[in-house]
Amino acid sequence: MTDSSLIQVSGLRKIYRGAEMPAVDNLSFVVHEGDIFGLLGPNGAGKSTTIMALCGLLKINAGSIQIFGLSINQKGAEIRKLIGVAPQEIALFPMLTAYENLAYFGRMYGLDRATIRQRVDHLLEDFGLKEKAKVRVAHFSGGMKRRLNLIAALLHRPRLLILDEPTSGVDVQSRKMILDYLLSLQAEGVTIIYSSHLLDEAENLCSWFSILDEGRLIAEGKLKDMPAMNSGSRNLEQLFLELTGKRTRD
Template structure:
């Protein structure tokens, strides 16, 4: 399968830090995969995602997304990616429709096309009856779904998702995952982080486990389980590789 994201020897050391948050990370993410980047708190996954999204600059190394270089063509990359952060990136006093019109305009989506897209996405995600209600009145699951729509209005080739189902009810989680699977079938490459191992095992086509700034292992969920002694599920693979020690960070 073709490679959508090619990461070459990326390292990151924050100012005043004695250690590297990422150390010579080499990773290839296949086109049209659902790629899970999993790791404990402080493992480096958020730093790596932030670099790929252009939020942070690496200390060394480079990457390509869909053939565009982070060194030579960073602006091209921004047009090819969508980002759905863990925190709600929404204006609470605006309606769902107003929020999405605003975010879509940032991507220069034509107004007429944008209105049709918003109506379609809200309908697919069960929010059509609430499109003109203020977001501050929404439940967590409803906000998550609007947050997702804001990241896909410009039809990105790659969608970065940071814990897209955290803190939501079972029905919202099922709706979100089902819709993401539809997007993936239509060609969108998804890069996903989560602490929900059962969800990741079901959702992801490929997985890499990162800890202490290094990639420990990469493969399909089935391969990782088969290659880990006594493991019957992904959570047991994760514990076997990263240990049982608590990873509390502040």
């Protein structure tokens, strides 16, 4: 393991019970400290499966995952305390207020009451939700829920953030707020795994790109080093279509 690698995935394979094809197959990659690591691919590519495996929430069929030099198999509980995760499916209690939801997550992370209050106040302010602290999440828009879902992953100030489609279903303003915030976290030294099928968004945000299709890694690297990216006016979306073909994935 080189000094700067926070995550090492090697030969990861997951085949769901009853499935014909593996959701993830022989997947290996390294995430370096300080990167915004784009885990990209069309629907069904295996992004969420990979992320659940990284969080130790999935029984894998083969391969190894090391995070902070610890094996997810042996030290899952320890690793989960050090990372912040925002899942693709919003994980909030609709009948609780924004504040109550965040206080719940804060207690789960072992934070004391005063720290929770201070951090929640700050983060709600940063994400434009200060006025909504006492509103039940059931009344929130999609963009507000996404922002709150992200705040829940930030409360314990993790060095590593794992975000699965963090801008899915949000309006332009929420998207900008979320992406700007991620860049400010990166500037503070936080490492981020960012999964998305939105390539134009990823292109401006990520410092590293790993492209999955049908459970396999089909390209990886910095954008400037990607094959066929140097010539002309190509963008990530064009490269992606070239690599994956034009068949739709549902």
